[in-house]
Amino acid sequence: MKPKSHILRTLRIVLASFFFVVITLLFLGIGGRFNIWFGWVAKVQFLPALLALDFGILAILIIVTLVFGRIYCSVICPLGIMQDIFSRFGKRHRFRYSPEKKGLRYTILVVFIVCLIVGFAPVTTLLAPYSAYGRIIQSIFRPVYDMLSNTLMVFDMRMGGYHIGYTEIWMRSISTFAIAVLTFVGLGWLAWRHGRSYCNTLCPVGTILSLFARVSLLRIQVDESKCNKCSLCERNCKASAIDSKTGNIDYSRCVVCGDCLTTCKHGALEYKVFRSQHSDVSPEPDKKKRAFLTGAALAVGSVAIAQTKLKVDGGLAALSEKQKPQRKTPITPPGSLSAHHMQRHCTACQLCVSACPNNVLRPSSDLMRFMQPELSFERGFCRPECTVCSHVCPTSAIQPVQREDKTAIRIGHPVWIAENCIPVANGDSCGLCARQCPAEAIMMVDYTAADGRRIKVPAVDNERCIGCGKCEYLCPARPFSAIYVEGNETHHHE
Secondary structure (H helix, E strand, O other): OOOHHHHHHHHHHHHHHHHHHHHHHHHOOOOOHHHHHHOHHHHOOHHHHHHOOOHHHHHHHHHHHHHHOOHHHHHOOHHHHHHHHHHHOOOOOOOOOOOOOHHHHHHHHHHHHHHHHHOOHHHHHHHOHHHHHHHHHHHHHHHHHHHHHHHHHHHHHHOOOOOOOOOOOOOOOHHHHHHHHHHHHHHHHHHHHHOOHHHHHOOHHHHHHHHHHOOOOEEEEEOOOOOOOOOHHHHOOOOOOEEOOOOEEOOOOOOOOOHHHHHOOOOOEEEEEOOOOOOOOOOHHHHHHHHHHHHHHHHHHHHHHHHHHHOOOOOOOOOOOOOOOOOOOOOOOOOOOEHHHHHHHOOOOOHHHHHOOOOOEEEOOOHHHOOOEEEOOOOOOOOOOOOHHHHHOOOOOOOOOOHHHHOOEEEEEEEEOHHHOHHHHHOOOOOHHHHHOOOOOEEEEEEEOOOOOEEEEEEEOOOOOOOOOHHHHHOOOOOOOOEEEEEEEEEEEO
16 A cells, blocks of 8 residues: 555646646647636636636635645646656756745745736736746647647548648747747756746745745644654755755745655655644744735735726738738737736736637737737638637636627727728729628728729728728738728727
8 A cells, every 4th residue: 555645646746737738738729628628727827816806716726725835836837837847857866955035036026016016017927937838838839739730630631531620830929939938948947957946936926825835734744753864855855945954844935746755765754734843832933924924915915906906997711921010009809808908917828829710819029018919810810709719818808708799899990001902002993801891891982093093992980890800811902901900999899
């Protein structure tokens, strides 16, 4: 029969594998019923739940941490699990205890909260662990997955089947790809060399949860009567939280991975209800516990209050060589309410970009909205019946939209550029935009060209346009469309 410590570690690995595989598949674009069954895995991530003001999920995560310690970081967080995978490739018995870097940890947390409140996206999107993992999968591994899928499609067709569809592979954002590569390489090297250094110094979620983990009910404890100071536990602790010389464990950094429990050959470590080993316990620790809990409540509450205040704010063939127009206002997905709302609540995790079946969502390169999704219509248009992005967003930056309601949301309005229009430039008749507009917001009217020719050109009705971008996508003018969609500052509802 396996020892209790081995059973606990095996259970942790099984749960971590489930969360890691499911959330990876979500970012790879697995849709349909898989998204319906397992979409909740993205919503139980700490920061998305905080931004969505899902106090039920937050309460569960905090209670779990108060009881079991920081198991969130080793079981639920995909970036933490990825670091554990990298750490396994390094040499064994290579870690050493290091004191907690409180100054760095809390400075980064304060900066993160301030940037989150004021809406400075570059800092919040770079530090958010869940979002960092999403960018890695979407930017680096999604193209590889799509290539494999297309290869299987060829074999499927040769066998007479048509079960696998073709997926277009393209670069959505060079800057986002570069950041994803740097994050992947940097975190991989850091985890390989130093284990959980990122989680215990830079990660704001880890710092918030550490405040609760310090006073958790269950903790790994050292039985000094059995310990022979071999330091094997210390050299296997990825969090560098065990000081084998003194027998102390930094519970704010311990992620309860169980590695120390299974490597101890003398049974000196046990995961159990915490009891102080010192008989002369003074009331000072209780004061520290209250201080930590108060600090934790302030850390979580300040972000939640800020987000509560911010809530009131308001299949056709691809056309090649089309360039993106310079829009004064970005187009954000239906359900995002406004560009301002999106900027304040989005963590740029790229889940909506990965899930979009129409190839219209891509990360922004604008500094204040860096890597947050925006619509662009060079490779498709936002189909009126599609509401996928609104149902996968874990932060409520894009709120759920029903199919019957989407056509009543006006996210943009059309702009006509006369000199780009084929009837004006060449004298040829067109009218493709008017014929294809699903909202019937475009009609062809008489127009007198500069040379006196009488031609038909599009006239737009801004009150009917929903901003789907079908006119811009299908316009045959090159390299810029003769008609494009400009975003609305605030989305209008009929």
